[in-house]
Amino acid sequence: xxxxxxxxxxxxxxxxxxxxxxxxxxxxxxxxxxxxxxxxxxxxxxxxxxxxxxxxxxxxxxxxxxxxxxxxxxxxxxxxxxxxxxxxxxxxxxxxxxxxxxxxxxxxxxxxxxxxxxxxxxxxxxxxxxxxxxxxxxxxxxxxxxxxxxxxxxxxxxxxxxxxxxxxxxxxxx
Numbered sequence: 001x002x003x004x005x006x007x008x009x010x011x012x013x014x015x016x017x018x019x020x021x022x023x024x025x026x027x028x029x030x031x032x033x034x035x036x037x038x039x040x041x042x043x044x045x046x047x048x049x050x051x052x053x054x055x056x057x058x059x060x061x062x063x064x065x066x067x068x069x070x071x072x073x074x075x076x077x078x079x080x081x082x083x084x085x086x087x088x089x090x091x092x093x094x095x096x097x098x099x100x101x102x103x104x105x106x107x108x109x110x111x112x113x114x115x116x117x118x119x120x121x122x123x124x125x126x127x128x129x130x131x132x133x134x135x136x137x138x139x140x141x142x143x144x145x146x147x148x149x150x151x152x153x154x155x156x157x158x159x160x161x162x163x164x165x166x167x168x169x170x171x172x173x174x
Contacts, residue, residue, distance in 0.1 A: 008159045
């Protein structure tokens with residue numbers, strides 16, 4: 001089944017990210033485009049799909065962290081070639097000390113065995129929000145929304161999810 005722990009971007013920035021993705025995909029053929037129902041997020045830890053762990057198991061292991069609010073800062077745009085062709089486009093998120101400590105604390109809790117974690121960890125951990133995947137190499141200029149891409153102190157909340165980025169939102173603590 002697989003599971004993940006992510007920071008879910010809250011409104012109104014979530015909607016801004018979705019509109020930015022759609023604007024980008026209007027000028028370039030894409031296989032990943034955020035829909036109106038998308039939930040932009042930063043994946044902190046994600047297991048492979050073949051790992052038998054449910055989101056409920058994960059939530060039970062980190063009840064003190066669920067719903068925790070974390071502010072993140074955007075640092076611009078990453079444009080990366082895909083191993084299978086095409087191009088990934090991501091909003092780069094600053095890997096602050098607070099975010100790095102949270103990431104390390106989640107790893108140390110042992111919720112996921114380290115050999116089951118699919119994304120990179122520690123120094124290799126790339127904090128980002130995926131906004132598009134273009135089918136071909138980048139052919140058209142990507143619109144740069146400077147205000148969005150430099151946004152600071154964006155509100156997020158820690159959530160648990162299943163494969164396919166289905167998140168189980170836990171209300172923020174009072």
